[in-house]
Amino acid sequence: MLNAYLYRVRRAALKRPWKFILALLFLGIFVLMISYPTLMSMPNSDGSMSDSFVPRDIEVVTGGMYLIVLVMFNFMFYTALKNGVVGFSTADVIYHLAGPFTPRFNLIIAASGTMQMCLVFTFLICTQTAFIYSAIGVSSVDLICILLGAYVAAVIGYFFGALFCAFFADDEKKKNRVLTAGIVVDVIAVGGFFASLLSGGNSLSELGVRGVISEFGRSWFIKGFPGGGWVALIYDGVINNCSVQSVAGIALTLISICALVFVYGKLNLDYYDEAIAYAQKAHEMAEAKRAGIDSDTAAMTRRAKVGKEKLGSGTGSSAITAIHFLMNKRGSKLFFVNPLSIMYRLITGVYLAFMSNSSDEPRGMVMSAFMMMILLNAVLYAGGKTVTEFTKHYIYLIPDTASHKLLACLRADLPEMAFDSLLCGGLVYFLCGFTIPEAAAFALMMIVFDLLCEMSALLIMRLLPALGRQLLMMVRYFGVLFVAGIAVVPMIVVFFILQSMLAAILAGAVTGVILLAVLLPVCSVVVARAEM
């Protein structure tokens, strides 16, 4: 059966050669990202260092590594605790789970699926190399080791979480107790770290973000963190010349892996329910894609429940606005708050806090702040409700013009965009030293660019529907960045000519508005002629 499984993998690879191209592309991005710190550390022709050069501080690197590895471990542990053992396709369910094979044997398939999933998440960290480098000043070797550690921690975390999920499959209360225990361990580790830090007479404001990160890597509450902390100990020992730590890390990691293999091998785990449910979900998504219907990623990220919210007024295309508002309310109780955007702004806030801590001229961070916000919003709005709405047939059947329908969708997104833009304005006001008019202009520019993200993503999705799901996502992402990049050029030019931040931001916003004025009618035509 294992041979049959491997044969199917080979066949699938041969049937979809573009996946090889995609894999090569990912490999290329990976190499580029890994090389980033090395490239940044190369001196200029006159021997001086580049403005982007960040000196390597081993203590910050150590602390940053623990942070990344622990976040990854925890994320995968809680994900597995919720979803259980997954990674089976419908074919696996039919031929393996229903076949004459023990659940233990079938775990081999789950293991390969889980490892692939962890690899994707590790790759996502890899795409943030520029941020990691500017924040903690890693070298390329550091980065490889951190990613490797994060990957191992993710796999261990996932299998631990899935183990508990399967073990308490029929007892939700016990599963919740494991969840509580996990949170308690997290609170003890983080609380213990801060308690020991503050009891030692340290001041958080004096230490700054980098200082706190350095201390993070020194704390035994963190080093001793089950699973993730033990994995990070290995490289901690290597870069800090402490072989005892490395040996302890290797030993504890091996013990964790052996314990997992032993427990999975000995226990008769009941994981089929979750596995089948996940396979069914994956199958439905694939079927929907085949029928021309994309899944609503925004809805999937929200734990929506029916409450007291009501459908607002509006007929014709305005009914679309009304249902989008309702879905927003159901997702976050406040229709203007997208939980994902809050998370993204937190990431941006942390990034700006890092940068402002290490920069003498925080206003100079405007470009990196802006690009980071756009990068994240490209994910948020390029796969948002407006874009996914046009993958469903209803919108095409409603007897109204394409432009009305498009505007109805955009209208529903405006409150979320406005709130998000206010947060962006607040961040640059507090962390980049912007004046209120500059921050207000920045917020305005963000709304324009959010709309640009949606328009360009919609255009790409409707013009290139034949691309595979993954390829389409990538093209959509880079397409959005390209359009945003066009609007950034006048911003830079105006800044160099007038030396005025306000004028530069307004130039960016005006260019964005002009691009929008072009894209809106183009999108209307494309939508009117779209094929499902």
Add this chain to the structure above:
Amino acid sequence: MLTVNGVTKKYKKFVANDNLSFTINDGEVGILLGPNGAGKSTIIKSIAGLLKYQGTIEIDGLENHTLEAKSKLGYIPEIPALYDTLTIDEHLEFIRRAYKVEDVSVKEKLLERFELTDKRKKMGKELSKGMQQKVSICCALMHNPSVVIFDEPMVGLDPHAIKELKLMFRELKDEGKTVLISTHMIDTIEDYWDVVHIMMNGRIAATRHNVADKTDDKSLEQLFFEITEGVSES
């Protein structure tokens, strides 16, 4: 009335529909019968205005892409695509408002008919495939369309819903509506059909009218297998 005239739909070199022409009159139930891949869903989607094609399609004499034609059309897709976080009630209310239907009682009648009244607060993501199909049918009938097209409507429905749906086909017919159903299941269409177009390789291979004084003694099933198996063997 639904008029399809010389419709050709190509996907690169593959011809999904090859110069299709047929008419379904008011008060008639037309069936598109054919094996998988015959091009039934393609022509259904083309009629719904979801695909580009060569040729003309008219709904009550109006070109199918016009707003007037859209307001006269009801479409039930093969795979129901509901909003994950909207309830059944909200789906129907959304369609009622989007199509500017004044009569609120239509929604209640449809919910009752398809036994959805007690489940009206359930969200799209919580529904089984059969339930989603029922909601999809209710949405399509909400605005009292004069032409209704069904793409494999029986798939996933329970026996009671199938019975109700068949009853509804007859009612729609009695009300003078034009009904077009795409299916590959011969046994589900029984005797409520008026005209059957058997499709094969993107073309209409045969057309059979349901008339009381049948002169052709071949059953629909015999004719279907004769065409489909004969073509595939040749």
